[in-house]
Amino acid sequence: MKSANTYMIKTAFQLATKIKAKAVMIYADPLEDLHFEERFSKKLDLYLLSRKKKIDANGDEKDALQQHCKAIIPLPKIHLSRMSVIKLATTMALSLDYLEPGDKAVCVVGPADLGLLDHIQILDTARESEIVMSKGLIGIGESVQPEVFQAVLHLCMELAEKGREGKPIGTIFVVGDPEKVLPLTKQMIINPFKGYDEEERNLLSPALKETIREFAGLDGAFIVDGDGIILTAGCYLGAASEEENLPRGLGSRHLAAAGITNLTNAVAFVISESSGDVRIFKNGKILTQIEKTSR
Numbered sequence: 001m002k003s004a005n006t007y008m009i010k011t012a013f014q015l016a017t018k019i020k021a022k023a024v025m026i027y028a029d030p031l032e033d034l035h036f037e038e039r040f041s042k043k044l045d046l047y048l049l050s051r052k053k054k055i056d057a058n059g060d061e062k063d064a065l066q067q068h069c070k071a072i073i074p075l076p077k078i079h080l081s082r083m084s085v086i087k088l089a090t091t092m093a094l095s096l097d098y099l100e101p102g103d104k105a106v107c108v109v110g111p112a113d114l115g116l117l118d119h120i121q122i123l124d125t126a127r128e129s130e131i132v133m134s135k136g137l138i139g140i141g142e143s144v145q146p147e148v149f150q151a152v153l154h155l156c157m158e159l160a161e162k163g164r165e166g167k168p169i170g171t172i173f174v175v176g177d178p179e180k181v182l183p184l185t186k187q188m189i190i191n192p193f194k195g196y197d198e199e200e201r202n203l204l205s206p207a208l209k210e211t212i213r214e215f216a217g218l219d220g221a222f223i224v225d226g227d228g229i230i231l232t233a234g235c236y237l238g239a240a241s242e243e244e245n246l247p248r249g250l251g252s253r254h255l256a257a258a259g260i261t262n263l264t265n266a267v268a269f270v271i272s273e274s275s276g277d278v279r280i281f282k283n284g285k286i287l288t289q290i291e292k293t294s295r
Contacts (some may be wrong), residue, residue: 001035005110008117012108016044019122021104025049025073025089029112034065047098049089051075051112071098076154078161081293082109082119087131088153090123091280091288094137095149101134102126132288140282143176143265148228151204153280155212156269160276160292164217170273172221172253178231180264181223188220189234203228216271221256239263246286257281 009026016024023045028034029052046069053074073092075085086107093099104124110117125134140149152173159169174181192215193201202208203224212222212230220234239259246258257268262284270279276292 001031001033002115005031005115005117008108008110008120012106012120013044015120015122016104016106019104019106021106021122023047023070023093023099023103023105025093025105025107027085027089027107027109027112027117028052028072030110030115030117032115045070045098047089047093048072049075049085049109051077051080071096073098074150074154076157076161078158079293081291082111084290084293085109086121086123087288087290088157090125090132090134091137091153092150094125094132094134095140096146097141099123099125099134101138133285136282136285136287140267144226144267145228147204148175148224148226149267151228152224152269153278155203155209156271156278157290159213159216160271160278164213168273168276169213169216169271170253171216171218171271172237172257173224173269174221174235174237174257174260175224175267175269176226177265178223178225181260181266182231184239184260184263185221185223185232185235185237187232187234188236189218191232192234193230193232198229201230203230221268254279254281258284258286261285 012024021044025047026049028048028050048069050072073089075088086109089107099105102125107121107123108117109119123131152175156173163169215233218234221237222233223231223235225231237256237260240255253270257270258281260266261268261281268281270281278290280287
């Protein structure tokens with residue numbers, strides 16, 4: 001391992017111990033190997049972040065990871081800025097209950113293409129910050145399965161990055177609490193998912209990704225239940241918000257997402273067509289905003 005990366009990891013663990021953090025999260029993609037077992041602390045939870053399906057590790061490294069690493073937090077397979085990695089990792093760690101509001105963590109990230117860890121971020125989830133509104137993620141698993149939350153977030157990031165046929169996409173995914181959500185919606189087009197078996201409408205199925213990309217070009221929202229079954233698309237949301245706490249300049253999609261989540265227990269993911277940013281709404285508020293990375 002590069003000496004600079006070794007130093008950053010050592011510093012992160014020292015810092016986490018000093019501030020009494022619960023966890024250290026390390027972006028593994030810039031690392032050429034995982035020889036940092038001597039930096040592990042039994043008092044700290046270790047999480048690795050990666051865009052890869054499997055992290056490359058030899059026998060000794062695998063043994064060390066199995067012994068010390070709590071989990072690998074997957075990231076979408078797109079180009080990510082340092083802050084995007086931090087926001088994604090924090091959001092997913094909270095949604096998976098790896099972290100709870102009030103916990104502290106230290107995150108170490110850097111550009112994967114340069115093979116360098118160059119940024120350490122202290123995350124204090126007790127504070128409402130620009131990274132994530134942690135309190136809004138309390139109990140989110142009651143309405144949305146963690147794997148569904150993760151899949152929708154990854155999908156939104158990929159749609160924002162790649163668009164459709166090279167053109168920007170703007171859309172909404174409303175996930176969870178369909179019993180309350182559907183009465184507040186109106187079909188703008190014939191439901192393109194009507195009549196298909198649940199297995200064919202399961203958002204967790206990789207085979208559905210291109211279909212979703214095509215329908216994302218339609219006006220209206222996707223309505224998804226907490227288990228990941230797409231119920232409909234092309235829906236008008238009849239619950240626009242007048243929430244004064246929302247930032248100025250947000251468009252109709254964001255106001256609709258705020259409104260529907262204020263009246264239900266659903267979570268809404270919004271892709272901004274103009275900026276490519278992804279925002280997550282719960283209880284009428286923005287939990288986090290993940291900016292599209294400029295290349």
